[in-house]
Amino acid sequence: MIYTLTLNPSVDYMVGLTEVNIGGLNRTESEAKFPGGKGINVSRLLRSLGVNSKATGFLGGFTGIYVKEYLEEEGIDTAFIKVDEDTRINIKLKAKEETEINGQGPNITDEHLQSLKGQIRQLTNEDILVLAGSIPSRLPETIYEDLVKICSETGAAFVVDAEGSILKSVLPYGPFLIKPNHHELGQFFEREITTSDEAVFYGKKLVELGAKNVIVSLAGEGAVFINEQSAYISTVPKGELKSSVGAGDSMVAGFLSSFLSGKEVKEAFRYSVASGSATAFSIGLGSKEKAEELLPQVQIREA
Numbered sequence: 057m058i059y060t061l062t063l064n065p066s067v068d069y070m071v072g073l074t075e076v077n078i079g080g081l082n083r084t085e086s087e088a089k090f091p092g093g094k095g096i097n098v099s100r101l102l103r104s105l106g107v108n109s110k111a112t113g114f115l116g117g118f119t120g121i122y123v124k125e126y127l128e129e130e131g132i133d134t135a136f137i138k139v140d141e142d143t144r145i146n147i148k149l150k151a152k153e154e155t156e157i158n159g160q161g162p163n164i165t166d167e168h169l170q171s172l173k174g175q176i177r178q179l180t181n182e183d184i185l186v187l188a189g190s191i192p193s194r195l196p197e198t199i200y201e202d203l204v205k206i207c208s209e210t211g212a213a214f215v216v217d218a219e220g221s222i223l224k225s226v227l228p229y230g231p232f233l234i235k236p237n238h239h240e241l242g243q244f245f246e247r248e249i250t251t252s253d254e255a256v257f258y259g260k261k262l263v264e265l266g267a268k269n270v271i272v273s274l275a276g277e278g279a280v281f282i283n284e285q286s287a288y289i290s291t292v293p294k295g296e297l298k299s300s301v302g303a304g305d306s307m308v309a310g311f312l313s314s315f316l317s318g319k320e321v322k323e324a325f326r327y328s329v330a331s332g333s334a335t336a337f338s339i340g341l342g343s344k345e346k347a348e349e350l351l352p353q354v355q356i357r358e359a
C-alpha cells in the first residue's frame with residue numbers, strides 16, 4: 057500500500073487575475089479551491105491514475121473537514137490525526153506570473169506527533185511512504201529523519217519530496233525516490249543549475265549519497281532521471297501553462313503508478329513527465345486522460 061504523509065496540508069485557494077494591483081482592491085477573474093499539500097496531491101493524482109493510497113498527516117478545523125471530505129468523496133482512504141486549530145489556506149495567485157502565499161498551519165502537540173509515529177510504525181516492507189512538503193514550524197526539524205528511520209527499521213520503502221537540509225538528512229537511509237526541482241538541487245550544492253546536463257551531473261551525486269532513483273524537474277525546460285544504472289534526459293510537452301501548483305507532486309505520482317505496474321524506470325520517468333505537464337496545463341491537478349494524451353510528446357534520450 058502507498059501511504060502519503062502531509063504534515064501541513066492546506067486548502068489551496070487559486071485565483072486568476074490579469075494584473076495584480078498591490079495596495080489596491082483586486083477582484084478575481086477566476087477562482088477555485090482544492091485540497092492541497094504535497095502528499096495530498098500525490099494521493100489525488102494516484103487516485104486519478106487508478107492507484108489506491110492512504111493519506112495521513114494533521115488536519116483541523118473547518119478547513120480540515122473540507123480536505124478530509126473532499127478526499128473521501130474522491131475515493132481516497134484517509135487516516136489524518138485531528139488537531140485543534142484550522143488547517144491553513146494557501147493562496148495561489150496566477151497573473152502574468154505565479155505568486156504563492158502559504159500559511160503557517162495549526163499547532164501540533166507532542167501527543168499528535170506520537171500518534172503519527174505510531175501509525176508509521178505499523179507500515180511493513182510491502183508499503184511505501186511518500187513524505188512530501190514542508191515541516192510546520194512547531195514540529196522538530198528532524199521529523200523526516202525520525203520517520204524514515206522508523207521506515208528503515210520496519211522495511212517500508214519511502215519517497216521524499218522536500219528541500220535542503222531535510223533532503224540531506226534522509227539520503228543516508230536510501231530513499232526509493234527523491235524529486236528536487238533544479239532550484240532545490242542548486243541550493244543543495246550551493247550553485248546555480250540551469251541545464252539538463254548540470255542537473256544530471258549533480259543528480260548523480262545524490263545517487264552517490266544514497267538515493268535509489270532521482271528525478272530533477274526543470275519546469276518547462278525538461279526533466280532528468282538518474283539511478284545507479286542509467287541517466288536520462290526528457291523533453292516536456294508543449295502547452296499552455298495554467299498553474300504549476302502540484303506539477304512536481306504529479307511527477308511523483310506518475311512515476312510510482314507506472315513503476316508499480318511493472319514498467320521499466322525509463323517508461324516510468326516518461327509517465328512521470330507527462331503527469332507533471334498534465335497538471336501544469338490544468339487548473340488543479342491533471343488527469344490520467346490528459347497525461348496519456350501528452351505521453352507521445354515526451355521524448356527521452358540517454359544522458
Ligand SMILES: Nc1ncnc2c1ncn2[C@@H]1O[C@H](COP(=O)(O)OP(=O)(O)OP(=O)(O)O)[C@@H](O)[C@H]1O
Nearest residue numbers: 237273274275276292300302303304305332333336
Ligand atoms: N511550462 C511548462 N511546460 C510544460 N510542462 C511543465 C511546465 N512547467 C512545469 N511542467 C511540468 O511539470 C513538471 C514539474 O515542474 P517543476 O519543475 O515546476 O516542479 P516543481 O517546482 O516541483 O513543481 P511544484 O512545486 O510547483 O509542484 C515538469 O517536469 C514538467 O513535466
Ligand SMILES: O=P(O)(O)OC[C@@]1(O)O[C@H](CO)[C@@H](O)[C@@H]1O
Nearest residue numbers: 092093094146158189190301302
Ligand atoms: O508549504 P509547503 O508544504 O512547502 O507546500 C505546500 C504547497 O504549496 O505545495 C503544494 C504544491 O506542490 C500545494 O498544494 C500546497 O499549497
